[in-house]
Amino acid sequence: MKTMFMAEKVFLVGGKIEPPYFIGREQEIKKLTQDILEEAQINVITGPRRIGKTSLLKNFKSAVEKELLFVPVNCLEMTDLTDFFRVTTQALIEAYEEKHRIKGLARKYSGIFRNKITAAYGPLTEIGGSIEHAGNIYLKFLESELKEEALIQETFDFIESFSNEKKEPLIIAFDEFQELRRFNGSIFNTLKSRMYRPPEVRYIFSGSSISFMQKVFLKPDSPLYLTAARTELKPIKEEDVKKYIKTRLATRRIEISEHALEKIHELTGGFPFYFQKLGILLHQEAFLEEKTRIKAKDVERVFAAMLDELDSEFEARYTENFSDQQKKVLKYLSAEKQKHLNQIALDMNTPASSLSTSMRELYGTMTISKPKKGLYEITDSVFRLWLKRNILRQGQE
Ligand SMILES: Nc1ncnc2c1ncn2[C@@H]1O[C@H](COP(=O)(O)OP(=O)(O)OP(=O)(O)O)[C@@H](O)[C@H]1O
Numbered sequence: 577m578k579t580m581f582m583a584e585k586v587f588l589v590g591g592k593i594e595p596p597y598f599i600g601r602e603q604e605i606k607k608l609t610q611d612i613l614e615e616a617q618i619n620v621i622t623g624p625r626r627i628g629k630t631s632l633l634k635n636f637k638s639a640v641e642k643e644l645l646f647v648p649v650n651c652l653e654m655t656d657l658t659d660f661f662r663v664t665t666q667a668l669i670e671a672y673e674e675k676h677r678i679k680g681l682a683r684k685y686s687g688i689f690r691n692k693i694t695a696a697y698g699p700l701t702e703i704g705g706s707i708e709h710a711g712n713i714y715l716k717f718l719e720s721e722l723k724e725e726a727l728i729q730e731t732f733d734f735i736e737s738f739s740n741e742k743k744e745p746l747i748i749a750f751d752e753f754q755e756l757r758r759f760n761g762s763i764f765n766t767l768k769s770r771m772y773r774p775p776e777v778r779y780i781f782s783g784s785s786i787s788f789m790q791k792v793f794l795k796p797d798s799p800l801y802l803t804a805a806r807t808e809l810k811p812i813k814e815e816d817v818k819k820y821i822k823t824r825l826a827t828r829r830i831e832i833s834e835h836a837l838e839k840i841h842e843l844t845g846g847f848p849f850y851f852q853k854l855g856i857l858l859h860q861e862a863f864l865e866e867k868t869r870i871k872a873k874d875v876e877r878v879f880a881a882m883l884d885e886l887d888s889e890f891e892a893r894y895t896e897n898f899s900d901q902q903k904k905v906l907k908y909l910s911a912e913k914q915k916h917l918n919q920i921a922l923d924m925n926t927p928a929s930s931l932s933t934s935m936r937e938l939y940g941t942m943t944i945s946k947p948k949k950g951l952y953e954i955t956d957s958v959f960r961l962w963l964k965r966n967i968l969r970q971g972q973e
């Protein structure tokens with residue numbers, strides 16, 4: 577129950593983001609809807625970390641769920657092929673349950689992943705149909721009558737027979753798809769063999785590794801090279817960011833200067849996670865200090881505090897994900913918004929040609945982008961400013 581003490585939040589990070597907190601992306605949702613409802617069987621969404629991929633999927637779900645059953649699947653929850661079966665089938669049953677307001681299906685089904693085998697049969701027989709079939713398959717696997725590999729095939733069999741049985745077209749949306757790169761390629765080959773069937777089932781694959789997505793979907797020699805439609809997620813437009821911040825602060829009677837709004841966009845690079853978080857901190861400060869107007873200087877100060885908060889996360893990102901040479905590239909690249917390859921090579925005192933593998937890999941994980949030929953930039957502007965402050969400067973002392 578809402579009480580007068582639980583005021584609506586000003587900005588929002590995490591959880592399900594809906595309007596008015598969810599902004600922009602009209603074009604992306606329109607394109608995805610068009611692709612999904614009319615043509616492509618596969619949609620590939622790529623975008624760097626924190627750009628808003630998961631939020632886009634959630635809002636796309638609201639846009640199409642009348643026509644189709646939308647099934648979000650989080651690949652982060654999968655560490656082996658058994659998980660691929662478990663997480664995907666479970667997500668499908670849960671989505672169906674939620675949409676049609678049926679209770680108990682998912683709970684009964686999930687017994688096979690928890691209970692003693694003997695206890696799992698009863699509830700499965702009660703449900704019957706394709707769910708019972710999938711459950712029995714899994715029990716066979718537990719009794720070693722089936723190889724783990726076969727579970728991939730069975731996952732797709734279940735998706736198709738469930739859709740058939742319920743006369744319901746489906747979209748399966750695999751989020752964080754790059755997590756499956758450690759699995760053997762048989763997932764992708766199985767997927768391929770399924771894609772030419774009548775399209776009652778459509779797939780979305782969303783991820784933050786361009787190189788992996790390209791390897792699997794977009795190159796002519798890749799396992800799933802077909803008419804995959806592609807959406808590349810970009811930062812939110814400056815006008816939209818400014819309008820959003822201004823309107824949200826206005827709900828608390830706080831004004832903000834045009835210059836401060838520009839600063840917010842510039843520092844966050846239009847990455848939604850960062851402008852929401854900065855918004856929270858700015859509002860907090862204004863509230864505590866009883867300020868009614870925010871200026872560019874305030875934004876700069878609060879932004880520095882945000883970098884402090886992100887310290888351990890960026891520290892881990894920097895130390896764990898890159899080779900020594902890649903770290904050096906990032907360090908020197910962080911000095912400017914954009915840099916020429918030749919300048920980076922000069923800074924590092926090495927020929928440009930010796931950097932090509934590092935540059936390709938950094939590009940493949942969307943850590944850096946190429947605004948023009950020979951010109952590079954760190955995709956995540958906040959990460960760049962953190963590197964500049966914590967790594968570049970440190971090195972110079
Ligand atoms: N369109 C949007 N409008 C406003 N805020 C957004 C939007 N998209 C995302 N956000 C904000 O950014 C946060 C992170 O978004 P989200 O989790 O969707 O990004 P992601 O690309 O999936 O990130 P990751 O790579 O970490 O999975 C959200 O919690 C929300 O605060």
Ligand SMILES: [Mg+2]
Binds near residue numbers: 629631752
């Ligand atoms: Mg995500």
